[in-house]
Amino acid sequence: MSDAPYLSLEKLTLAYGKSIAVENLDLTIRKGELLALLGPSGCGKTTTMRSIAGLMPVKSGRIVLDGKDITRVSANRREIGLVFQSYALFPHLSVFENVAFGLRLQGMSGAALTEKVDTGLRTVGLSDFSARKIPELSGGQQQRVALARSLVMKPKVLMLDEPLSNLDARLRLEMRTELQRVQKESGVTMIFVTHDQVEALALADRIVVMRNGVIEQIGTPEEIYNKPASSFVADFVGFENIATVVGNKLVGSAGEVTCPATLPNAAGLAWRPHAVPLGSGPYRGTVRGVSYAGSSREYVLETPLGPVKTEVDAALPTHQIGTELAFDLPPEAAAPLRKIG
């Protein structure tokens, strides 16, 4: 993986008619990187991906790939692969012909073609399937065919749209490892789009969190997970307790509390449930919900800030609903946020 930018999006603005989907987006991707575009639906991640592929016209800005401006290059000459969420296989062609489709267009035929297709199918573990028809395959197998079909083209960038969303839980784990293996073996630069933070954290070298058409944060999975830049990202990666900092006060959805300790210089603070100690501390709340989660027990407290979620060892005695308890929101255990809202 080199550090030089391989694919850059420069001040990219995309629109459907008059409605702007992505605005002034700047992003660079390194060669051989596995990048995740993460965000809720409608955040512009799919639109961004489609514009890289050339399926979505660019309103303004540039896309540069391997030193060449490809903003106006048509989709069939971009050398970018895309595995569609629906796989978009050709149902009237066999597995072999699906994988051979692009190679045939390049004029390849005979033994060279067969060898390339076979290699592609072997890479995804479908060597014995080349004569099958598409409708005979399971969802997981279809996705592998789609992957092989893109891989044999040796694309400069391979993109995947929600690659795991159509698979059941067991296949999802399997495909996750598979994707990582294929990416490491082929060294292809890979971008995948997902709304699932677990997938992004598990797979990606780097994550781009998007919201309303702009980038909210870019970072490694560790950075995103431990140091969310904003309340939006914090909420997305499981910080369930978020408060705004105003002077020495913490402000929540329902009200505010005064913090006895000195608060850090941040717009807000965020705590995961396990970072909120129960039974001691300067604040008080009433238990409104208890749920048992194996090794731990989760409580929802009604507090002056609004609902606060905590998670404590299941071995500790249970508190009944309605009990008033002390709790703490220790600033040193919180992730400082640069931006709220």
Add this chain to the structure above:
Amino acid sequence: MTQKLYTWTILSLVLVFLIGPFLIITAASFSAGDTLAFPPEGFSFKWIVKVFTVESFRESFVTSIILAVGGTLTALILGIPASYAMSRYKLPGAETVRFLVSLPIVVPGIIVGLALLRYFVIPLGISISLALFVAHTALVLPYAVRVVSASLNNLRSDMEEAAVLLGSTRFGAFMRIVLPNIRGGVLAAFILGFVTSFNQVPVSLFLSGPGVRTLPIDMLGYMEIVFDPSIAALSSLLAFFSIGIVFAAERFLGFSRYV
């Protein structure tokens, strides 16, 4: 039990009304007598045979076949790209296009035939055959667009995008990916168009001349002059012809899925 009685009484009455005349005319065409009658007087194939010996029937049958095949093919050649544009593109004026291609369903055929005769054939010297061909093409166009559009809308558009990303041109993607996958719909549109055009009367009424006459128009003229079972024989032959085509289409294509 009363429910069952009701069901079968109603259905037999309706079927007798809908199918009965067709059976009677079939029986009448095997008559050995010289006048149209039911029950037929005796049994013979002479009227069936006669149909094939009438020169004008042979000519107009060929005319109708050529019109139905040619008109439907032309309608498909015009209609498939238009349907594709409406289903896959942000087409400016899509509503106007939709309105224009569906006009032939709304405007009665007799008016179109008259208008073409009066403003194209007579003043511009366009031949009646050409006008007839154009009229039948236009008549079939709405059906072609409707059936093909339905097929296209059932086909995921990301397949074409996938083909383009694999290096294909948009046109190549259409030919290699879209067309093979809407083949059933296109064939269904062809059959529907063929039957519509072949059975059509009003549009052809004013567009006939010496040597140019569709089979149904020819029959209408013939039955005013001759009152023997030959028209009955021809009618039942035609009925079997249409039913045969539709049955074959249903059998091999699952025609009704598309219509």
Add this chain to the structure above:
Amino acid sequence: MFQNRTEALALALPAALFAAIVFLVPVAILLSEGFRTADGWSIQAYIDFFSMPLNQKVFLRTLRLGLTVTFVAAIIGYAAAYAIVTLPPSSKGKMIGLVVLPLMISPVARTYAWIVILGRTGIVNQALMTVGLTDGPVRFLFTETAVFIGLLQLFLPLMIISLISALENLPRDAVPAARVLGANWFQVFWKVLLPLTREGLVIGGTLVFTGSLTAYITPAILGGSKVLMLETLLYQQVTVANNFVSASIIALILILMSFAANILLRRIASARNSK
């Protein structure tokens, strides 16, 4: 969705232009003839047209036949469609096939069959005379009744098909539920079936009504010059009287009625889609 507008227009334009040149332009010129006089535009021709008793009679007859055929088709269609949807699936498919079958047959052939049935020596007259209800043959051909029967047979399948699809989309158990709640069959029909199948009824009705209005073959064969309808009148005006002004007026009447019915149909279809 592709964004290229030029490509989209290039694809759609041939069909649109074809329809415009073949349909829109000549038909528009034809329609304008009814308003054109030597010294400008006027609706005098329309006033003249409608003041002629024959034209009034034909216009009213066409409307009357259209409405009665639609009404009777709705009643028979309801009975038949309800009977068909209650059939077990295997015989249901076959029955629908039998109902659709006549639509594939040439209307000329279908209409001609009625000559064998309703003619002077046709089966109906034979039966009447055998039973002794009449001494001589009753004239059926070239009466409004014959045209009515012909039109009903031609268009009944369209009504049945529309009602079948409406009845099949009925919420399951709506009828048994109403029965359990104490409704009698009349109430079930009036309060449950009819409101829930109104759409299908309107769609079928529109198809039958416009079909009957613009029918040519049936009035031509079964009505002749005694029972003219608008289309046969138009044909006669052109071929016998060489009167293109009348033809233009009839054309406009036919198009307006057909358009009105189709707009109604589309309204209902889009109201359903937007739900």
